[in-house]
Amino acid sequence: MMGNQGEVRDGPPEKGGRRAPEPGARAMKVERITLTHVRIPLIEPFRISNGEVSDKDGILVRVDAGGLAGMGEASPMAGSYYSDDTPASVWKFLSDRIIPAAFAAKADSVASINRLLRRTGGSSFARAGLETAFWDLEARSAGKPLYQLIGGYNVPVESGLEVGITNGIPALIATIEKYLAEGYKRVKIKIQPGWDVGPLGEIRQRFGDIPLMVDANGAYAREDIPHLRSLDAFGLMMIEQPLPGDDLRGHAELQGKIRTPVCLDEGAGDLAAVRRAIRMNSCRLVNIKIQRVGGLANAIAVHDLCASVGMPVWAGTMPELGIGGAQTLHLATLPNFAFPTDVESSARWFIDDIIEPLITVREGMIKIPVGTGNCYEPAEAAIRRFRVDERVFEP
Numbered sequence: 001m002m003g004n005q006g007e008v009r010d011g012p013p014e015k016g017g018r019r020a021p022e023p024g025a026r027a028m029k030v031e032r033i034t035l036t037h038v039r040i041p042l043i044e045p046f047r048i049s050n051g052e053v054s055d056k057d058g059i060l061v062r063v064d065a066g067g068l069a070g071m072g073e074a075s076p077m078a079g080s081y082y083s084d085d086t087p088a089s090v091w092k093f094l095s096d097r098i099i100p101a102a103f104a105a106k107a108d109s110v111a112s113i114n115r116l117l118r119r120t121g122g123s124s125f126a127r128a129g130l131e132t133a134f135w136d137l138e139a140r141s142a143g144k145p146l147y148q149l150i151g152g153y154n155v156p157v158e159s160g161l162e163v164g165i166t167n168g169i170p171a172l173i174a175t176i177e178k179y180l181a182e183g184y185k186r187v188k189i190k191i192q193p194g195w196d197v198g199p200l201g202e203i204r205q206r207f208g209d210i211p212l213m214v215d216a217n218g219a220y221a222r223e224d225i226p227h228l229r230s231l232d233a234f235g236l237m238m239i240e241q242p243l244p245g246d247d248l249r250g251h252a253e254l255q256g257k258i259r260t261p262v263c264l265d266e267g268a269g270d271l272a273a274v275r276r277a278i279r280m281n282s283c284r285l286v287n288i289k290i291q292r293v294g295g296l297a298n299a300i301a302v303h304d305l306c307a308s309v310g311m312p313v314w315a316g317t318m319p320e321l322g323i324g325g326a327q328t329l330h331l332a333t334l335p336n337f338a339f340p341t342d343v344e345s346s347a348r349w350f351i352d353d354i355i356e357p358l359i360t361v362r363e364g365m366i367k368i369p370v371g372t373g374n375c376y377e378p379a380e381a382a383i384r385r386f387r388v389d390e391r392v393f394e395p
């Protein structure tokens with residue numbers, strides 16, 4: 001289950017895991033930044049332990065400079081149940097705060113936008129949207145795929161199936177059966193108290209020893225630790241965020257009592273939190289989300305920290321639309337990403353997507369197209385069709 005490790009690479013991993021990042025292009029004067037709020041209906045509602053959504057909201061961030069455009073995506077959940085950020089609050093923070101600050105600081109590169117965003121702090125989703133647009137721009141202006149700029153590899157990325165909480169076990173089994181036919185490399189189900197041993201038992205009975213993991217989005221409490229020990233019997237790859245995000249001590253207590261590796265998501269909010277979690281033995285794995293940590297540079301920093309202590313990571317999603325999904329694919333080519341990513345086919349969740357080509361999973365793998373930047377192009381007709389708001393900013 002070592003993710004990309006068995007694949008043919010276009011070169012050997014270098015010391016410390018990452019290859020030497022290649023430089024982007026020279027800095028360019030930013031002429032325009034465009035925010036587009038798009039809303040795409042989901043094929044089926046996405047339900048986790050804290051709430052449910054039936055549309056996918058994304059805020060696309062387009063940075064124009066020197067005849068090129070870099071695309072980013074800020075991708076908060078429509079319900080504020082993963083974090084306090086909503087599409088409206090993220091839009092406001094981008095519009096009122098960090099886009100004006102980027103113009104004022106004459107930010108013209110990945111390095112300069114990161115210097116600025118370290119000072120502003122604030123919504124990680126908003127920062128990720130703006131920062132990743134600069135990465136795309138810098139890679140496109142250098143004529144290189146993004147993975148080369150971040151020290152990644154030209155490898156296909158393993159994709160894992162994610163299934164929300166369903167109305168009853170038969171619906172869960174039917175969904176898994178339908179999508180396993182596409183060859184997804186593992187199955188992840190959302191769990192909560194009262195929805196764990198039942199579904200897991202059925203899955204094991206029906207599908208045997210498929211690679212299987214669970215995500216509770218913090219739905220359990222320390223009092224549930226004896227119950228969570230019973231999940232060891234299912235041979236899970238990991239249990240993701242069983243306890244509330246800030247309870248690193250509780251996770252350490254749990255990890256000391258169960259065999260299943262504990263993975264942090266909400267609890268790994270930034271580099272400092274991951275450092276604390278490692279010190280406290282709160283987890284054995286970390287889910288890295290570009291949106292949660294506020295951009296690609298921060299995601300790489302978490303990757304490198306975990307690699308330095310021998311802790312494997314993997315790449316999670318909100319899930320994002322195609323722009324955010326594409327960035328996550330590039331991130332997931334770094335060598336310490338040791339488990340399948342949550343990036344799935346565009347058609348898995350959305351009735352359409354805002355990139356060309358769509359992200360597709362074949363035999364469980366996603367191949368990044370040949371190209372520059374994030375290697376997917378914005379699908380302008382789809383962006384217009386699903387647009388609910390747009391605003392253009394100039395210096």
Ligand SMILES: [Mg+2]
Nearest residue numbers: 215240241265
């Ligand atoms: Mg999660």
